[in-house]
Amino acid sequence: MIPLAELEGRWRLYREVADHHTGRVGWLEGEAVFATDAKGLVQTETGLLHYGTAPPMRAARRYLWRQSGTRLAVFFDDGRPFHEIDPSLQGAEHLCTPDLYRVRYDISGWPRWSSRWEVTGPRKDAVIISRYEHHTRVHPRQFKTGNL
Secondary structure (H helix, E strand, C coil), X not given: CCCHXXXXXXXXXXXXXXXXXXXXXXXXXXXXXXXXXXXCEEEEEEEEEEECCCCCEEXXXXXXXXXXCXXXXXXXXXXXXXXXXXXXXXXXXXEEXXXXXXXXXXXXXXXXXXXXXXXXXXXXXXXXXXXXXXXXXXXXXXXXXXXX
8 A cells, every 4th residue: 555645635536436226327527635634634525426317416525544553544524434444455344334335445557546445235236436646647537437
């Protein structure tokens, strides 16, 4: 896994969402900003979400990233634990009963990187792929792959 400080800055964000349970697909184009705070980084994502047949909507969320020994710990913006990234696996799990969220991070093309979430549960069956690139280097449309 990369050092926490390497994430600092502005990133273009392109996210693909495939909900296999409902048959809806969507995408988000926006920005992720990783800014320092007293304990690590604050990730703020903003963008325009296109989902199913609904009109596009503004979307935003925040996470707290912290160094935890050799792992990176990610928290919701209210401080609740979200997941810890094991550097040997570059992945993690988050149980949101009754659903299970599994993530794999791919940093092999650094400074381009991505996360792939697989969400399963009684009412969920989705794949969410987010791709990040330093803001000044590429337009997010170049990330669209249709791999869901």
